[in-house]
Amino acid sequence: MTRIVHVSDLHYELAPERLKPGVRQLLDQSVPILKETHPDLVVVTGDLTSYGCFDRNQLVGVHRWLEELGLAYLAIPGNHDFSANVARGNLYPIMETYEAVPWDQTNFAQTFHQGPLVTVQEGPLTLLAVALREGDPDGSLAQLAVALQNLDGPAIVLGHYPLVVTKDVGVLATFGYQGYIDAVRDQLLNLLLAQPLVRAYLCGHVHAQTVTVLDGGLVQLSAGGLGPGASAGWVIDVVGANLEVRSLRGGGPEIFWPGEMLGDCDSLDYHLWCGSEPLAIPLGRAVAS
Numbered sequence: 001m002t003r004i005v006h007v008s009d010l011h012y013e014l015a016p017e018r019l020k021p022g023v024r025q026l027l028d029q030s031v032p033i034l035k036e037t038h039p040d041l042v043v044v045t046g047d048l049t050s051y052g053c054f055d056r057n058q059l060v061g062v063h064r065w066l067e068e069l070g071l072a073y074l075a076i077p078g079n080h081d082f083s084a085n086v087a088r089g090n091l092y093p094i095m096e097t098y099e100a101v102p103w104d105q106t107n108f109a110q111t112f113h114q115g116p117l118v119t120v121q122e123g124p125l126t127l128l129a130v131a132l133r134e135g136d137p138d139g140s141l142a143q144l145a146v147a148l149q150n151l152d153g154p155a156i157v158l159g160h161y162p163l164v165v166t167k168d169v170g171v172l173a174t175f176g177y178q179g180y181i182d183a184v185r186d187q188l189l190n191l192l193l194a195q196p197l198v199r200a201y202l203c204g205h206v207h208a209q210t211v212t213v214l215d216g217g218l219v220q221l222s223a224g225g226l227g228p229g230a231s232a233g234w235v236i237d238v239v240g241a242n243l244e245v246r247s248l249r250g251g252g253p254e255i256f257w258p259g260e261m262l263g264d265c266d267s268l269d270y271h272l273w274c275g276s277e278p279l280a281i282p283l284g285r286a287v288a289s
């Protein structure tokens with residue numbers, strides 16, 4: 001059996017921790033939980049740090065933390081590691097410093113030594129991890145389009161940002177899928193929808209564990225924020241003709257967003273998927289005739 005574990009938004013900080021004091025301790029509490037799942041691969045969909053695009057040492061720190069897990073992993077950057085656009089950089093100059101340089105010169109690429117698209121084969125699954133910023137100056141989508149054309153089996157695509165809204169109430173009715181890669185987001189979504197072999201899109205950024213079913217049965221899964229909360233991700237198993245997806249609770253806080261931002265929803269319900277049965281995602285997808 002092939003098992004993928006999906007977590008996101010570690011928000012690792014070197015001392016002194018400023019945005020989330022105690023975050024490294026919270027992350028360390030999740031280490032035994034991750035190990036006990038015995039994954040073939042851990043995927044991390046961005047915001048590995050809070051200040052990585054301002055200070056490369058932060059990315060060096062989280063790279064070391066990931067290496068010390070002792071598990072195979074695949075990580076992509078989020079807006080705190082690899083800023084999405086100039087406007088965000090101007091709004092948050094320390095947390096989302098825009099690096100107006102080619103991919104190879106960014107803090108993330110210099111630390112993780114990978115390209116804007118990474119392809120990994122795990123059992124029958126191809127995983128395609130894409131780093132994307134506004135306007136796609138790195139040519140990430142062209143690389144992804146070629147990889148998608150060449151697929152000959154089921155695939156999962158990883159990105160940081162949700163491609164559609166994750167919650168229709170509260171803060172996430174607007175936050176998360178807008179404001180970062182607006183000019184290229186639909187291009188990415190359309191690439192995925194046009195390839196029936198893509199079964200799931202794994203993302204983070206919203207700090208909540210959500211499930212959204214898109215056209216053709218493509219499923220968008222967001223993992224929570226393993227460090228700051230909601231400390232929850234996904235265990236994804238290949239079982240027969242399906243992907244079976246179960247919730248994985250980490251060792252950190254169960255909630256992230258304050259109650260007054262949730263539109264009168266129960267805070268736990270807002271942050272955590274509460275299905276009692278695993279989600280089943282067929283590995284084969286119906287193609288419109």
Ligand SMILES: [Fe+2]
Pocket residue numbers: 009011047078205206207225
């Ligand atoms: Fe985040």
Ligand SMILES: [Fe+2]
Pocket residue numbers: 046047078079080160204205206
């Ligand atoms: Fe983010």
